[in-house]
Amino acid sequence: MLRSCAARPRTLSALRAARGGAPRPARDPGPARRSFSTEKVIHKDHSLPNPSWSKDLRLLFDQFMKKCEDGSWKHLPSSECKVPQRIHSFKTYFLDSKPVKEDQLSQARPFTRSYEVGQGFEYAMFYNEDEKRTVCLFQGGPYLEGPPGFLHGGALATMIDTTLGVCTISCMGLFMTANLNINFKSPIPLCSVVVISSQLDKVEGRKVFVSCNVRSVDEKTLHSDATGLFIKLDPEKSLT
Numbered sequence: 001m002l003r004s005c006a007a008r009p010r011t012l013s014a015l016r017a018a019r020g021g022a023p024r025p026a027r028d029p030g031p032a033r034r035s036f037s038t039e040k041v042i043h044k045d046h047s048l049p050n051p052s053w054s055k056d057l058r059l060l061f062d063q064f065m066k067k068c069e070d071g072s073w074k075h076l077p078s079s080e081c082k083v084p085q086r087i088h089s090f091k092t093y094f095l096d097s098k099p100v101k102e103d104q105l106s107q108a109r110p111f112t113r114s115y116e117v118g119q120g121f122e123y124a125m126f127y128n129e130d131e132k133r134t135v136c137l138f139q140g141g142p143y144l145e146g147p148p149g150f151l152h153g154g155a156l157a158t159m160i161d162t163t164l165g166v167c168t169i170s171c172m173g174l175f176m177t178a179n180l181n182i183n184f185k186s187p188i189p190l191c192s193v194v195v196i197s198s199q200l201d202k203v204e205g206r207k208v209f210v211s212c213n214v215r216s217v218d219e220k221t222l223h224s225d226a227t228g229l230f231i232k233l234d235p236e237k238s239l240t
């Protein structure tokens with residue numbers, strides 16, 4: 001059973017209109033948005049600015065929205081609602097796995113969207129189809145503390161996995177992370193903004209190799225770099 005989600009403005013244009021500004025002319029929403037727009041469920045897009053966003057995050061978001069105007073970049077919406085098609089697709093691959101109880105499933109939500117606004121993962125993603133790149137603008141909130149005053153390494157790993165995963169899924173379809181290698185080079189102050197820039201490097205059959213780096217907003221500090229291997233789910237196999 002799907003949780004009901006509040007009907008809020010889903011796009012920047014809708015948000016502008018709700019705030020009394022003029023909506024932008026309609027553009028092709030791109031493949032990622034098109035697939036979401038087929039869903040009947042109206043859901044909140046968590047990747048739009050909210051009051052917890054710092055000036056840095058807002059500025060970067062606006063810069064990338066500007067890059068979207070010529071169609072080279074696409075803003076990828078993000079919802080905590082489940083997409084029925086995706087649930088069904090995964091179930092067909094994992095037929096033998098122990099079924100999750102309905103009441104547990106109804107409580108489930110994407111890990112990165114499970115915190116209250118501003119406390120956990122605040123982020124927006126943008127995708128460049130020609131360059132096979134995904135950029136994530138990420139502000140880690142106070143509940144993601146690791147060392148005092150700094151972001152937990154696992155929280156960064158989560159965002160790296162999510163960014164690399166989105167990069168792979170946007171390019172290629174249904175995948176799972178098989179391997180993730182992360183070098184933590186410089187700690188990230190809590191509540192600061194970083195830019196996770198990922199790219200698809202190589203495809204070998206069902207294997208997709210991706211990589212990313214994590215930099216400060218001024219690009220002077222390299223916080224982390226990482227590589228990932230994603231495996232396309234094989235319809236011939238049902239995994240347990």
Ligand SMILES: CCCCCCCC(=O)SCCNC(=O)CCNC(=O)[C@H](O)C(C)(C)COP(=O)(O)OP(=O)(O)OC[C@H]1O[C@@H](n2cnc3c(N)ncnc32)[C@H](O)[C@@H]1OP(=O)(O)O
Pocket residue numbers: 161162165166169175176177178179205206207229231232233234237239
């Ligand atoms: C939209 C939001 C995005 C969010 C992204 C979040 C992504 C996630 O967190 S996914 C959850 C974490 N990942 C998992 O739970 C995955 C668990 N693992 C699995 O289910 C399986 O091992 C799976 C699907 C990855 C691969 O299984 P399977 O399809 O049987 O692959 P298999 O046939 O063994 O291997 C295929 C190829 O990959 C290679 N391979 C598989 N695993 C690895 C690995 N860990 N390292 C290196 N190579 C590997 C194999 O050697 C083989 O290579 P080749 O074709 O050259 O012989």
